[in-house]
Amino acid sequence: MTTYALSHLQQLEHESIHVIREVAAEFERPVMLYSIGKDSGVMLRLAQKAFAPARIPFKVLHVNTTWKFREMITFRDQLVKELGLDFVEWINQDGVRNDINPFDHGTQRYTHIMKTEALKQALEAGGYDAAFGGARRDEEKSRAKERVFSFRDRFHQWDPKNQRPELWNLFNCRVAKGESIRVFPLSNWTELDVWLYVHRENLPVVPLYFAKHRPVVRRGGTWIMVDDERMRLEPGEQPETKLVRFRTLGCYPLTGAIESGADTLPKIIEEMLRSRDSERQGRKIDYVEAGSMEQKKREGYF
Amino acid sequence: MSYARQIDELGIEGYLARYGRREMLRFLTCGSVDDGKSTLIGRMLYDSQQVYDDVLAATKKASARFGTTGEELDLALLTDGLQAEREQGITIDVAYRYFATDRRKFIIADTPGHVQYTRNMATGASTCDLAVILIDARHGVLEQTRRHSFICALLGIQHFVIAVNKMDLVGWSEQRFQEIRDAYSDFAARLQVRDIHFIPLSALKGENVVFRGASMPWFQGAPLLQHLESVHVASDRNLVDLRFPVQHVLRPNLDFRGYAGTLASGVVRIGDPVAVLPSGKQSRVASIVTFDGPIQQAFAPMSVVLTLADEVDVSRGDMLVAPNNAPPLVNGFEAMVVWFSEQPLQPGKQYLVKHTTQQTPAVVTDVRYRINVGNLHREPAGTLHMNEVGRLRLECARPLAADAYAQNRATGSFVLIDRLTNGTLAAGMIVERKVAEDTVQRRRGSADAGSNVRLQHRRKVTAAERAQHLGQRPFVLWITGLPRAGKSTIAYGLEKWLFDRHHHVQVLDGEILRSGLNRDLGFSGADRWENQRRAAEIARLNLESGISTVVALVSPLAFERRQAREIVGGRHFFELFCDAPLEACEARDEDGLYARARAGELGNVTGVDAPYEPPAQPELHLDTLHDSAADNLQKVVAFLRERKLVK
Numbered sequence: 001m002t003t004y005a006l007s008h009l010q011q012l013e014h015e016s017i018h019v020i021r022e023v024a025a026e027f028e029r030p031v032m033l034y035s036i037g038k039d040s041g042v043m044l045r046l047a048q049k050a051f052a053p054a055r056i057p058f059k060v061l062h063v064n065t066t067w068k069f070r071e072m073i074t075f076r077d078q079l080v081k082e083l084g085l086d087f088v089e090w091i092n093q094d095g096v097r098n099d100i101n102p103f104d105h106g107t108q109r110y111t112h113i114m115k116t117e118a119l120k121q122a123l124e125a126g127g128y129d130a131a132f133g134g135a136r137r138d139e140e141k142s143r144a145k146e147r148v149f150s151f152r153d154r155f156h157q158w159d160p161k162n163q164r165p166e167l168w169n170l171f172n173c174r175v176a177k178g179e180s181i182r183v184f185p186l187s188n189w190t191e192l193d194v195w196l197y198v199h200r201e202n203l204p205v206v207p208l209y210f211a212k213h214r215p216v217v218r219r220g221g222t223w224i225m226v227d228d229e230r231m232r233l234e235p236g237e238q239p240e241t242k243l244v245r246f247r248t249l250g251c252y253p254l255t256g257a258i259e260s261g262a263d264t265l266p267k268i269i270e271e272m273l274r275s276r277d278s279e280r281q282g283r284k285i286d287y288v289e290a291g292s293m294e295q296k297k298r299e300g301y302f
Numbered sequence: 303m304s305y306a307r308q309i310d311e312l313g314i315e316g317y318l319a320r321y322g323r324r325e326m327l328r329f330l331t332c333g334s335v336d337d338g339k340s341t342l343i344g345r346m347l348y349d350s351q352q353v354y355d356d357v358l359a360a361t362k363k364a365s366a367r368f369g370t371t372g373e374e375l376d377l378a379l380l381t382d383g384l385q386a387e388r389e390q391g392i393t394i395d396v397a398y399r400y401f402a403t404d405r406r407k408f409i410i411a412d413t414p415g416h417v418q419y420t421r422n423m424a425t426g427a428s429t430c431d432l433a434v435i436l437i438d439a440r441h442g443v444l445e446q447t448r449r450h451s452f453i454c455a456l457l458g459i460q461h462f463v464i465a466v467n468k469m470d471l472v473g474w475s476e477q478r479f480q481e482i483r484d485a486y487s488d489f490a491a492r493l494q495v496r497d498i499h500f501i502p503l504s505a506l507k508g509e510n511v512v513f514r515g516a517s518m519p520w521f522q523g524a525p526l527l528q529h530l531e532s533v534h535v536a537s538d539r540n541l542v543d544l545r546f547p548v549q550h551v552l553r554p555n556l557d558f559r560g561y562a563g564t565l566a567s568g569v570v571r572i573g574d575p576v577a578v579l580p581s582g583k584q585s586r587v588a589s590i591v592t593f594d595g596p597i598q599q600a601f602a603p604m605s606v607v608l609t610l611a612d613e614v615d616v617s618r619g620d621m622l623v624a625p626n627n628a629p630p631l632v633n634g635f636e637a638m639v640v641w642f643s644e645q646p647l648q649p650g651k652q653y654l655v656k657h658t659t660q661q662t663p664a665v666v667t668d669v670r671y672r673i674n675v676g677n678l679h680r681e682p683a684g685t686l687h688m689n690e691v692g693r694l695r696l697e698c699a700r701p702l703a704a705d706a707y708a709q710n711r712a713t714g715s716f717v718l719i720d721r722l723t724n725g726t727l728a729a730g731m732i733v734e735r736k737v738a739e740d741t742v743q744r745r746r747g748s749a750d751a752g753s754n755v756r757l758q759h760r761r762k763v764t765a766a767e768r769a770q771h772l773g774q775r776p777f778v779l780w781i782t783g784l785p786r787a788g789k790s791t792i793a794y795g796l797e798k799w800l801f802d803r804h805h806h807v808q809v810l811d812g813e814i815l816r817s818g819l820n821r822d823l824g825f826s827g828a829d830r831w832e833n834q835r836r837a838a839e840i841a842r843l844n845l846e847s848g849i850s851t852v853v854a855l856v857s858p859l860a861f862e863r864r865q866a867r868e869i870v871g872g873r874h875f876f877e878l879f880c881d882a883p884l885e886a887c888e889a890r891d892e893d894g895l896y897a898r899a900r901a902g903e904l905g906n907v908t909g910v911d912a913p914y915e916p917p918a919q920p921e922l923h924l925d926t927l928h929d930s931a932a933d934n935l936q937k938v939v940a941f942l943r944e945r946k947l948v949k
Contacts, residue, residue, distance in 0.1 A: 004541055004601045008326035008407040017605040018564045025550040025618055052593035054554035137398045144397040164726040165421050165642050167428035170656050170717050174724035190400045270314040274306050
């Protein structure tokens, strides 16, 4: 017997597909930001579903800070090949020339140049009028109020007081030249939903999410992985091998690992459900000051 | 977390299987500033153990700095977001919260209670199944309460929970609760809401939110969270009327043509007959395609791809429906509208309507009334301002497949968009189909009358013979451009030139048309559109009589010019673009049109507060800023000579 009922995961999936199709149909040059993390992976799968049996009709863009975990890049290149994506990588070459790094320039400045600025450069270079991002509203308090379609002015700035009302699933897709929209198809997903979907869909994820013995140092109350020779050790720091995994992925010197033995998807989900800390705890950037995420968004961060 | 207990019981795999079947419930919380709404949400999250330790620690820190509860943890701070708002101690936008129990996943649309933020509430309510309306037990039913209830009902929410909060401050009084319940029930009789449920509670003390508590033994009902877990909302969905607005056409290869979209309502199965709106063409569903393989049937709100058995023309904005249960195609309809923009509504001005997956220019032809949302009285009004609600009549340039909102949320809703700023100005809910149907009926009636006129049988002279008799090849030259761009100068210059060479020609411009034939038309978008349609029809009649026509009308919109071309017939129709920048046209403003528009005396003036869409590919493009009128006339003559229309 059919009950004509959808589970919450199915409903989220169908709603997100609707959003992705709407953007593809109404914008001239959409692009999907791919950050290699689990959320991006889910978003990419939803894009595949939105257009099957046709190919994804837009480019997929990765803004590379050059400080990502090596395993992330390996995973990315493999996935791009397997899915036959129309893929672009963007690196802020000015930043590379000036050797901008998280050690000498501080988290904020480094992130601003290699992420926020790089993203703006990439969007301008591509002439994109809509950019999909994998952000979720449950990630952080200021995100809770962001629209699914987030309007940005010519300078990529977000003005929380000047956002378009968003009713039903009727999205206003009109922008003037130079303006753009950031679109968040996963707005209504939670971290748990994302993992459940990864599990349901059997989606590949970067192995860093799974527990393994890795070389780490204790820094700022968290474990930082020594991913390559560029890692600068502070006086007294001695890399040690710990059984750790990551709840979120980013630039390795800024991403904290947690001690964990969860080496399968169900174990990860179980650990998360029993955990008493939110996922952003491992991200150093949010803890610089209260409201820091909001400040970054105003400047053009995703 | 509370999950831990369930995992212990079921094992993780068992837990995942069970969780996978959970339903989703979206609800709205609304209340006045001090009703304790944020505290209620915070309490719900806190007591159902959905708050992480690090978030709790940050909140404790914030409580000391911004909190209003002294030493105690300020639960309201769990949900407040933006920095500026936090410092002002208020919530000003819709914030979405997420939590889940073992029964359901919940999405909370947290909306503010201020008078000026009605728009946010309407936004939040538009996707919700249920509304939790807070009432401060000390104050009872306030104007705010009525306002919120009205908006929730207007947006089609069928389930209300009236949470009578701060019962601790009225001594947990059953009598007080009954008073409020009676007062609210009296008021709510005028709203069309199916299910209204009352719960006395204290968010601050945690009574009847997640746990029952001991202070109100006289209340036998379930606490709020338990009610939210069990309220039956599945039957609210419309599974009867098949409505599939086409979002996107997929053509991965020559053998596959699929229509991607989200079912707005109804169920579709392989083999079902479908009609395409607005064309009316019929076919059958050949397959239902998904990434995970073909399926036999799909239902709302699934996003799928349909293929049809026949090659019929279908594009984005079309709607697939059941042939025996199709919505009417309407050009005009009445709707309840919530006005969002600081710019008040301008009747007669052209806006864009976005309805399902299509957009069409539209004008508001009438403001029937405004609703005083405090007392639900109807008031006469000529416009709507921000946060006002009213009933309007709209006329659209293209027909919409529209249902009444009460029957169908997805095909009965629309937003109004400003053509110049692209801002979303208003949200509308279609309330009546009858008036609109009358219009269609009338038009259909006149179209039928037209089909009874059998000109072909009586006519003894053909268009070609007439033209031959006059010794000319007639044409229609359609001149478009901003007001004062030099259209009439070209038109009358050309008329004289043609007349001197014995070519029969008629000029139609705004002045000629409006002094007689179109005396009944004003300057609203719909009237201007009709003005152009009639000009095109005259041009067509002239053409059949062998006479050329030069039309000089602003005709600002591409689709209107396209329509004129269709009426006349493409072979004889030439579009001429009189191109001059707005500043130049304003400088030539001899009769003060622009000046009056700038002064706000005239509305809907192209270039000032109405858009102009320059032709992408006009047959002839004249620069009236740099080139003289005489030079431009020579260009037109050369153009006509090239096409052997004149000697």
